[in-house]
Amino acid sequence: MSWMVWTMPTAIFFSSIAAMLAGMTIWEILSPTIERKGFLPISTTRGDRLFIGLLSAAFIHLGVIGFTSLSIWIALAVSAIWLLILMRWG
Amino acid sequence: MNNKVPNNRAWLLVLPMLVLVAFSAIIPLMTVVNYSVQDVLGPNARFFTGTEWFESMLNDNALQAAFLRQISFSLIILAIQIPLGIGIALIMPKRGWQASAVLILITLPLLIPWNVVGSIWQIFTRGDIGLMGWGLRELGVDYNITRNAGDAWVTIVLMDVWHWTPLVAMLCYSGLRSIPEAYYQAARIDRASKWAVFRYIQLPKLTNVLVIAVLLRFMHSFMIYAEPFVLTGGGPGSATTFLSQSLTTMAVGQQDLGPSAAFSLIYFLVILLVSWVFYTTIMHMQKDKPPHGGA
Amino acid sequence: MSYRLENTQRGEKYKTVFSKVSPAQRRNRTARSRWRANFLLGLYLILMILPIYWLINMSLQTNSEILGSMTLWPQNLTFDNYIGIFTNSSWYMGYINSMLYVVMNMLITICVALPAAYAFSRFTFIGDKHLFFWLLTNLMAPPAVFLLPYFQLYYSVGLFDTHIAVALAHCLFNIPLAIWILEGFMSSVPKEIDETAYIDGYSFPRFFIKIFIPMIRSGIGVTLFFLFMFSWVELLLARTLTATNAQPIGMIMTRTSTASGIDWGTLAAAGVLTIIPGILVVYFVRNHIAKGFALGRT
Structure with missing residues (x-):
């Protein structure tokens, strides 16, 4: 793992992306999205x-x-x- | 065909593929992001630099020039290859042994390793031993790709047209073959002109494959590396240095991990944006089509 | 927009009343335009073959003949360049290395792409569209972006300079491509076939292997052709991930340029030999290739 040269900011960045994906999945299971047209x-x-x-x-x-x-x-x-x-x- | 069943267990079928692609795509991409915010001098000597590399890469004149060259190159080859490919597809024989023979011949350039394509053209255009270089010289044209930037550009465009027009032609050919014979009969009976047949029967059928062709050609030309590298080495000067080559020189040649990672990410974001626009267009065209594909 | 079939009957009537062009004239005109099309096609094919012909021509000459005078075909036919390659293990090992990683890549890719493409063509599931788009972005990603991390990654897992490393690296763009093509072919197989098989008591794996895969044989053939093609022609990743044991032929070809000049004859012969496998592969799938180019979607 050391060759990936992790730093705190990038770790936070990827964790928040992962959290967003997980959150979206849970939201989707609880209430499926409906395609709609906005602006x-x-x-x-x-x-x-x-x-x-x-x-x-x-x-x-x-x-x-x-x-x-x-x-x-x-x-x-x-x-x-x-x-x-x-x-x-x- | 649009009656797909909702089934989340389909993820199980996708999983093995996902693991493999993630291994080759996500881990390296994360590493690139990590590199891009640091100055990596060695395994234990690295400093956090924040956004410094991004700032210097975005304001680097050589890279901006390479970027503009890259875009003009992609647009030029699209403007030549798409019409030429359609034209070739229109005159290709549709059946019989001639069709197979032409098909195999036309595919030939696509099957040649990219560096060999570069070598073929390097040999072909040399003034002393190449047919084209020698022929032009005999005709009195002052043609030299190592000294004249214009000649180098023309040759690279010619090489790319030679190499990739077959892809466009094959895509269009398969689009044309799917038009039912009844359409042509109706047009013949109405005594429609050749142009009218093309405009109202063939072109609408081709739109789908043409979007795929434009997408594939844009992407491949945007990451072109081996052919110009072998043919001109990016020269004369930096007249034919495209983005991939700048990046490879920086990353492998100079071992500048941080700057080249920042550059990679910017490059990747541009590609991501363009492919998203194309992909959304394709998907919406398929969605808006009437059920029986009226045209 | 389009000529519908209803037009046919109206047209039939017009033909008898209004036709100003006699049938003989019309036949003449089509023959002439057919001739012109063939001429243009022939011209394109000749221009296209010319650079390849020149490579073959040079591969059959000695270096002194190549450099000595301009000859449009070999004056003293020689096969020395080819013999040189086939008797030197450092040369022909390059071909074997390239073949090995290409075949490995084809096997790995088709095994994981078949079930995934089936999932995309038959089911909807959470995130399917985004997953599909993400796959395509990998097809678009410039290999140059991934060079450094790949080197580090394969070095750290101890796969550097092995065939499997290159095969895995090429999965990056070959798996998305395979899924894209296979999905197109699979979607043209009616869904009723799946349903009937399940009613007849087939389990999924048995149905997939016994019934479904034979049905899309031609699609799999074409997909394998494309996998071969893109893995065979790629050099940047293959070059970066290998040193001596698994070096691809493209890299070995750079050896022809030495301090004393370039060995043109050997370079040309090696180039010709890299084209031949492609011709063999394309011959086998020639009848389905056009459909494959449209990603199975016509």
Whole structure:
């Protein structure tokens, strides 16, 4: 395992991704998702919206890190708000 | 065919595959993420660097140039290969021994190892021993892929067209073969022009396979490595250095684990975005199709 | 949008009333366009074969003839380049190594892909669409991204420089591809067949092996062809994961360039020999290959 050079931040990152997947699975078992159309141009399920949210969050982070001098925490906050908006109204 | 049964025990059938792919995909991907936030000098000498590598990679001029080159390359070869592939599929014989023979001949370039493709073209385009290089020189064209960036570009595009158009042609050919003969008969009786037959019968049938073709061709051209590496080595200068080659040079040649990992992740995210857009398009096209595939 | 069958009857009537082109003229016109199509196809095939012909041509010449003068076909036919490869174990071991990992990869992949593709074609389950998309992203992932961790991973589990390491690494893109193609072929098998078999008292494994697999034989053949093709042509991963014992032929070919120049004849002969296995494989599946290229979906 040592060759994988784990650090605390990446460990937290992957744990939260794993937790999200587990959470989504449990949610799906308790109340199955219904495909619906929100403000996104395509109709999506819960899982689709989570994926779109995570992917756009990655690009938000890249944009903030690469082309602005803002703190990464701002990117994280923006992504979290965006993810919530997407899950609720997307 | 759309009457699939909900059954979560199907996970058991997927599990062996999942374990194998996870071993080859997830563990390495996690490692790449770990590398990307550290400066790894040795097994016990590493420092946390945070987002530094990402910042420097995103602002690296050489990489930005490679990225733009990569995109233009992908667009150019798509613009040539898709129409050419359709054209070839239209004139391929549909039955008999000729069909088998043409099929096998056309598939040939796809079966050649990628570095051998590079070697074939390296030999073919050399001025002293290659047919094409020698022929162009005899015709008075000043053609030299090691010195002239334009020549190198044309040759790489030509090589890729030679190598991958068969894939597009084969996809379209199989799409065309699935059109019932009755459609053509109806068109003949209506005395539809060749163009009308193509526009209203053949092209609609081809949309499905064409999306697959564009997807596959875009992805493969986006990670092209062995062919230009053997043919031009990325030169002259860095005129034909594409993303995979920049990455491999950085990762294997210079052993810069941190920066190359950050670069890998950015590269991967771009690919992920593009493949997601394509995939969603394919899925929605299939969903919107009327039950009997009206066109 | 499309020409429906109803048009046929209307068209039949028009044909008798309005036809301005005589049948002879029309036959003439189709013959001419057929001739033009064949000409264009022939031209494309010739241009396509030319680089390969040149490789074969060079492989049958001595180095002095290659470098000496421009000859469009071998003046002094020689098989020395081929004999050199077949009598030198460091050369022909490259072919054996490549063959070994390709076959291993084909076996591993088809064994795990068959049940998975069946699951995707017959059932819905939680996360199935996302799982399928994730698989496809592995097909799209540039091998260059995975180079370093692969090296570390296989080194740490003690598989570095073995055939099985390359076979496992190629699973990264071959398993998703196999599932994609097989799923297409399986979806065209009516579901009623499964149901009838279960009513007749077949257990799942017995049904799958005795009835289902024989039904999609051609699909499996085509899938194996594609697995062969993509594993055979890949070099970057195969090169990184091997050193001496399992080196692929593509890597050994780089030996032809030495300080005293490049051994063109041997390089060309080795290149020709890498094309031959592909031709043999494609010959066996030639009747189903077109459908396979459309991922079983036409």
